[in-house]
Amino acid sequence: MKYIDEFQNPELARRLLDDIHATVTRPWALMEVCGGQTHSIIRHGIDQLLPDKVELIHGPGCPVCVTPLEVIDKALEIASRPEVIFCSFGDMLRVPGTGRDLFQVRSEGGDVRVVYSPLDALRIAQQNPDREVVFFGIGFETTAPPNAMTVHQARKLGIPNFSMLVSHVRVPPAIEAIMSSPSCRVQGFLAAGHVCSVMGMGEYPELAERFRVPIVVTGFEPLDILEGVRRTVQQLERGEHTVDNAYARAVRAEGNPAARAMLEDVFEVTDRAWRGIGVIPQSGWRLAPKYRDYDAEHRFSVEGIRTQEPAECRSGEVLQGLLKPHECEAFGTLCTPRTPLGATMVSSEGACAAYYLYRRLDMPATKAQEATPVV
Amino acid sequence: MSDTTDLPVPALDVEAWTCPAPLRDRPRVVMGHGGGGVLSAELVQQIFAPAFGGEVLAQMGDAAILPLGGARLAFSTDSYVVRPLFFPGGSIGDLAVNGTVNDLAMSGARAAYLSCGFILEEGVELDVVTRVSEALGAAARTAGVEVATGDTKVVEAGHGDGIYINTAGIGLVPAGVDLRPQRVVPGDVVIVSGAIGVHGVAVMSVREGLEFGVEIKSDCAALGGLVDAMLAVTSDLHVLRDPTRGGLAASLNEIAQASGTGVVIQERDVPVPPAVANACAILGLDPMYIANEGKLVAFVPREHADAVLGAMRAHPLGADSVIIGETVEEHPGMVVARTGLGGTRVVDLPIGEQLPRIC
Numbered sequence: 001m002k003y004i005d006e007f008q009n010p011e012l013a014r015r016l017l018d019d020i021h022a023t024v025t026r027p028w029a030l031m032e033v034c035g036g037q038t039h040s041i042i043r044h045g046i047d048q049l050l051p052d053k054v055e056l057i058h059g060p061g062c063p064v065c066v067t068p069l070e071v072i073d074k075a076l077e078i079a080s081r082p083e084v085i086f087c088s089f090g091d092m093l094r095v096p097g098t099g100r101d102l103f104q105v106r107s108e109g110g111d112v113r114v115v116y117s118p119l120d121a122l123r124i125a126q127q128n129p130d131r132e133v134v135f136f137g138i139g140f141e142t143t144a145p146p147n148a149m150t151v152h153q154a155r156k157l158g159i160p161n162f163s164m165l166v167s168h169v170r171v172p173p174a175i176e177a178i179m180s181s182p183s184c185r186v187q188g189f190l191a192a193g194h195v196c197s198v199m200g201m202g203e204y205p206e207l208a209e210r211f212r213v214p215i216v217v218t219g220f221e222p223l224d225i226l227e228g229v230r231r232t233v234q235q236l237e238r239g240e241h242t243v244d245n246a247y248a249r250a251v252r253a254e255g256n257p258a259a260r261a262m263l264e265d266v267f268e269v270t271d272r273a274w275r276g277i278g279v280i281p282q283s284g285w286r287l288a289p290k291y292r293d294y295d296a297e298h299r300f301s302v303e304g305i306r307t308q309e310p311a312e313c314r315s316g317e318v319l320q321g322l323l324k325p326h327e328c329e330a331f332g333t334l335c336t337p338r339t340p341l342g343a344t345m346v347s348s349e350g351a352c353a354a355y356y357l358y359r360r361l362d363m364p365a366t367k368a369q370e371a372t373p374v375v
Numbered sequence: 376m377s378d379t380t381d382l383p384v385p386a387l388d389v390e391a392w393t394c395p396a397p398l399r400d401r402p403r404v405v406m407g408h409g410g411g412g413v414l415s416a417e418l419v420q421q422i423f424a425p426a427f428g429g430e431v432l433a434q435m436g437d438a439a440i441l442p443l444g445g446a447r448l449a450f451s452t453d454s455y456v457v458r459p460l461f462f463p464g465g466s467i468g469d470l471a472v473n474g475t476v477n478d479l480a481m482s483g484a485r486a487a488y489l490s491c492g493f494i495l496e497e498g499v500e501l502d503v504v505t506r507v508s509e510a511l512g513a514a515a516r517t518a519g520v521e522v523a524t525g526d527t528k529v530v531e532a533g534h535g536d537g538i539y540i541n542t543a544g545i546g547l548v549p550a551g552v553d554l555r556p557q558r559v560v561p562g563d564v565v566i567v568s569g570a571i572g573v574h575g576v577a578v579m580s581v582r583e584g585l586e587f588g589v590e591i592k593s594d595c596a597a598l599g600g601l602v603d604a605m606l607a608v609t610s611d612l613h614v615l616r617d618p619t620r621g622g623l624a625a626s627l628n629e630i631a632q633a634s635g636t637g638v639v640i641q642e643r644d645v646p647v648p649p650a651v652a653n654a655c656a657i658l659g660l661d662p663m664y665i666a667n668e669g670k671l672v673a674f675v676p677r678e679h680a681d682a683v684l685g686a687m688r689a690h691p692l693g694a695d696s697v698i699i700g701e702t703v704e705e706h707p708g709m710v711v712a713r714t715g716l717g718g719t720r721v722v723d724l725p726i727g728e729q730l731p732r733i734c
Contacts, residue, residue, distance in 0.1 A: 013716050045718010091659075094726075107403035116583060116658070222716055337726050338413055358720035360709070 200255025411620030
C-alpha cells in the first residue's frame, strides 16, 4: 500500500491545508459528487480540517443510494423465485425495498449470492444450466463497462440462462439537474475520478460554462481530495469556471475508449429515476434492443411493479446537498444502520451512514446518545 | 415508474420525494446474526439470555468463570463453520482448538481439557475427516490441551458444508487473576499483540477465489502461552479479548460499553499489514472489522504497560505488539479513532457482517 500511503501523508496534507486556508477569503459550497469521496472525507476527518468558509456538500454519487425503490422491489421479486440464482454486489443486500431486503429474501429460502465481479455470475450460470441466473447491474460509469462486457460475453458464449437487472446511472445529467434546481447552493464540483477514468472529461466543459461552475476531477485519497478542494477554491476566488484534472494519475481526457465502446454497444441512454431525486432525463442506461433477451425485467415480467414510498425520510434532500444527514429529525433515532429509513443510511457509501459511523462525536450530546447502538 | 418519460426538463421535486417504511425486527435469522456485531448481540440479549437466565451467563465473558471446590474454573464453548475447511495457515481443525483455548486464555485460564463434537455431512470424504482430525490433534498438543470427550453426528447431503465442529474447554483461573471489562478505568493503555485482519483476509482469499498478489496466511494460534507471559509480569491486567468475529472494532466497542469508559486509538498505530490493507482497499472493507484468530487486545493499567509490552514482545506470538491507544472519561461507551491527518471519527460496532462494496 506504499503508493496509497503517499496520498495520506500528514505533512503534505498540512501543506495543502495551509494553502487552502491562505486562499479562501469568502464562503464557498463545494459538492463532492461521489459517495466514495464522502466516506474518505468523513473517515479521515478532512471536513474538520478545512476552513469554516469551505463547506463540503455530499452529492448523489452513491450507486446504492440512488437505485430506485422500484428496482429494489423488482430485485426482491425476481430473487424470491425458486428457479432463480440472484447475484449481487454485497452492499445491495441490505438496502430496504418495500418492507424487506435481499438478506431477508435469502433467509426465506431465496438463492441470493454475493459476487465480486459480474463475470462470477456468468460462471455461476454456466455451472447451473437448469437455473436462471440474474445479476443486479447497478452503478455509475465505473461499474457499467464490466457489466456491459458480461452481457456481451453471455451472448458470445451462448449462455441462455443469464440475464441482468439493469439500473445504471450517469453522472453529468445529475450535475445538470442539481445545478438547475432553484434551491441549489453548489458553487463548485469535485467530479468523481473513477467515473472520469472511464468516460474522460469531454462531458464537463459545457456544464462548467453553462452554469459558470468550476469542475475539478478528483481522486479518493486524502491528498487527492485536498488537492481537488484547493484547485476548486482557487478558481472560485479568481472568478474562473473551468474543467481541471486533479487526478491525472488515473484520468486521461479521453477516458478509456475500449470501455466506452463496450458501453455504446450493449447499452443505450434512457431517462432514469434516481431514488431521492426523481426522474432525470437521459441519466441512465438500459440494455440496447439487440440485447433485450438478457434483460431480466423482460424475462421475468416485472415491468409493472409500482411502489409508493411513505413520507418519513429526507434522504432526497441529503442526496442533493440541501440537508446534512444529522439535521434530519429521524437521524439516529428512527433511522439508523440497524433500522434504515433510506438507502443513504444503508450503503457503505451513503452520506447518512458515513455521518452515523464516523461523526457522532460532533453532534449535540442527546443526538449522539440516541445514535449509539444499544448492545 | 417507467424508465422513459416525456419530461423536457430535469424534475427535482424534493417535497414529493419520500422513503420506504423502516425495516424493523426481522422475522428470520439472517447471516448478520452470526457476524459478531449488533445483530449477534441482540440475538443473545433478546432471545438466549432471557430464555436461559442465570448469573454466570450474565457475565457475558468469552469464558464463564465457575467457582468450584475452592477453585475457579473457566468454561467456554464455540462452534466452527468455516468454509473452506482448509485455508492458508490452518484449517477448521486448528480453529476448533485455538478458538476455544483462546476464549479461556482471555479469562487468564490455561485450557486443560476440550470436548469435540463433529457434525459431518453425508458424502464428505473420510480422507478429509482424517486430515481435519489430525490438524485438530496437532493443534491440541501444541496448545497443551487434551481432547477428553467427543461426539459425532451425520446430517444428510446438502445440510452442511462438509464438517462442522463444536468444542468446549475448561481450565483453571490462577489465584489473583481477575480479567473483566468492568475493571477497565480511564487511563488504561490499549495494546494489540500484532498485525490485525490477517485471518479474515486469508480465508476470504480462498473462499472467494480472490488473489491479492501475495499469499496471506491465517494467524491462527493458541494464545495461552502469551497470556502466561503477560501474567508473569503482573496479574493486574484489566481485560483481554481475542478479536475474532467483528474484528478489533467489535472487541474495543464491547469493552468500552461494558466498562463505561471511552476508548481512543491512534489510527496510524493500528498494525495493518500492507497485504491486508490492499485486499481491504480492493473490496471496500475496513481491516478494523476483519476477524483475527491469533491476536489479543489487552487493557492494562498505565503503570504496568511497559512491562507487559516487553513481555509480549519477548514471546513469539507477541513480537509485534504495540500500544494503539488508551481509555478516557470522555464519550463513555464509544470508540474514537484519531486519523492520520489529525481528525477524529467514531469506530462503531458493526451491524452484522461487512459487505463488499459495489465499486
